[in-house]
Amino acid sequence: MTLKIDIKDKIKQNSSMFVNFIKNAITASPKVQNNFLEVTTKVAETALKIIKDADLIVDLNYKGKEFWSINRCKTSCFIDGGVDRTSIISSAPLSIRAGSYIVKPDATSKREFFEESMVFLGDLYDPKNELYDFVDDDFEEDQMLNKKKDGARIIFEAATIVKHILLNKKFDYCFLHGPLEATVMPFTVAGFPTFTKFAVENMFPFINKNSNIESRHFINAYLEALNYIKKSKFPIYGIVETSNSAPYIKNLLFNYKIKGTISDKDYNSVIKTIKKYKITDSHILEIILSSGQALKPLEVKKQLAGFTVTSGSAWEEKMDSFPKVFIGYIKTSDNQAPVRIESLNYPKYLIKDYEYILGTSRLLPNYGFPVGLNVVDKFAKIPNWMSKTSRKYYATHLLRQAIKNKDQNTVSLAVKILSKKSRSWKNRPIGGISK
């Protein structure tokens, strides 16, 4: 009873729970709305019982001054990628980069170092400066364009980690902003282009130069990269601010189902409920964990074949061969949901490593996220002014080409392409009698 009251109180104090509640209020039926709090409370109670049974909660230690006097000798690397947000249909200009912030606080010289580890500025289809192989697309949807950008960013981030390993960097820690292993299912879509030979050779020199074109597909190249990263001598963690799914809770329940502690029926029913109410790890763990507490990692299979991957296909088999990911959580601050910690190996020094993540997050007390990742995020981000400038430049170039052509239809097309996203004056309905 006490447990129930305690959790209910926590829910009331918990801002992100109410955000979700409001989301449900907008999207779900009235019945779902009414049940939301009660259901979440019940799921949290059950999850807490299982977590306690599995002895997964650990208390982390942090005393500001003492912590930093001990850890000032550590060399840490923080990695993040940035993509420009230029949105132009057709052959889009693209700029992507991945940056590293490397810092050793007690170093006498070169205490900190900002490195633009991977940069690409060019056009997706420019044969002289290409990232992906040219594909003869019948249609070029925004969705595909965004997928290409995402794919490029993910591969650049992985390539940055690979580069540090290849250069034999002596890091005590390496952190990636975002999941260490991204979900690859979106890239299984038919027609997704392969990277050029040049790009793959430069990013991942260990991939066999003579291998076939398939090896340059995102999924194959990424798998190779992750397998390489898994062998790293220094610990590498992916840090995710908010979880939009519930991999930890689902896997925990799954493990208990396998052990026979939970019946198949109960398991299926609770998984259905979690999906129905869009309950995520963040929501549950935010009310279970207190500030400075962490959950020991669980091994999770991240790559699950969705509807785009046909059962028994080559992609399904490939996705099965991706390494499993160890997922843990740390509640770094009273105000924020726990951050997700991903690694490809079980942490050798779990408590020390998690305490380091907690310590670096305490420097952002309100945001509750490792400050080094905040720093590298600002460094790697492609600023708006750069995106805007490249868009302006591209627009001018396109219009000039069209005007040179002297064909009215080409000019109209150019104008439409440029104003696709906004309701430009050029596309306004014409009043009066149409011609």
Added chain:
Amino acid sequence: MSKFNNWKAIGTVLGETDINEYHFSLKNYKAKKGDIVTTASRLPSTDGTVIPVTVWGKISSIERFNAFFPAEAAQELTNEDIDIRDTILPTTKDELRCKVIILGYTEDGKEKISKLLPLNYPVMPAAIVKYPSSKDVEELFISDLDSSHPISIGNLLARKDVEIKIDGDNLISRHISVWGMSGSGKTVFVRRILTELLNLKYPSFVLDIHGDYLGFVQKQKKYFPDNKVKLFYPNLSVRAEDKEIVYTLIDKLGNTLTDPQKDFLNSLLEKIKYEGGSLLQYIKLLNLKAREFASSGSTSFKNVKPASMFVVARSLRIVSKKLENMEQTNARHRRKMSHLKFEELPDSATEPEKIISKGQMSILYLRGYENLPASAIVSIVLENLFRHRQEASEEIAPFFTVIEEAHNFIPSRSENKDDIPSVDTIRKVISEGRKFGTGVMIISQRPSRVDETIASQCNSQVVFRIVNQRDQRATTRDSETLSNDDAKQLPNLANGQGIISGQIVNYSLPVQIKFDEKLINDDIGNENFIDTVENWDDKESVKLRKKFAKDFADINEIDSRRAN
């Protein structure tokens, strides 16, 4: 070949520019606020060709920021007493962004740096910003000043080796205001100007309240052997035409009078004609006459009862007493400096050449006088001197007047002291002075308390440290060339550092005024009162008084004892 190529690159022009200002990213520690910088540009010329030019500007502000240092990290560092260098927070990502006010451009390809011309085409974004050599900056200033009588006042604040000169001709004809808190450097600047005017043999008339300029008298023989430095004490002499000033003085210094009493005073002034001479004697005469009329029950004044006449007589006695006290106070101060030769101020109406003469500086030592009598004296003297310049005979040479503590002589309308006699005189001198060569320098620590019309007629300004926001606003209100960025700098200026602007320099420049230490008045002392008290010993008279006081106390004590 342009000199531009020889200067060091210190930054890059940012974003959008216009013809008045631009921003640039500065290399660490390569320039300071107030520095002069350049950038190469190309302009369309009047004949349609494009010409290469050098655009000159002044750094008016510098922002330093570390976008990689989150504000909330500071909270944790403070709460936990953590040294940032122990943490993973970045310490080297500072960025410097400078705002540059464009001064103008010079054409390239000329042997000498020409006069600055107004820019009419924006500088190029992404252009290199360079740091010109001190020699070239000085050359620019001299060529731009284009003055036949340049006066050296110090150096550019940001660069010790760049001498700053002002235009002497504009200084003495177009009027100048000098603002700044007490001890900020106003007097240092005025001494500098007066020194240069002595060197030019240009006459000056200084209204000295505190004795700040007596150093000129002390050191005249040594440093200005070819000049005369005269030291005057006030002589309250009036003429028949000064009736209004006399009335105001009596009205303000004496008791408050009722309307019938004021009528009597007016009639008295009409009746008792005065042919000129000492004001004190005149007031004493008025007092005597008022008493006589009151005692005799005179009926020559309509509706004025003898009682009212007595009140006026009493008021006149108070005024004469006050004037006597002021004269005595001034004399006491003069006696302390017995080694200096004080002369009675000659009659400015009849002997103006004794006050204004080529190569002469005249100092009127006003210490001890209250504002109103001091204002009356200044009004009478300046009125006379100005009249002599106005007249076709031109009995005196053009001269330059220095008015210290100007808020006492030309108070703002908001002070409700419009009837101060010197306001109208100075307003007239300043508005017509350009024609007649009677330039004025007004000096105050409270610019907001100075008459706005007079202040705004000063075409040049020197502003030293000012903390009071009302006074800061007043400085920008009265100036056409002092920007808000300049005003922001005012509270942070150190002693002797000021911003000079207006027609004497063409644009506002932060300067360090040259300190003429040799001209300090040795008699003023260093105001170290703690040392004075430490070495204090009572005078013999005081010792004696204390001794007697003890004796009398003993007598009183015995006297008050109860008898057995």
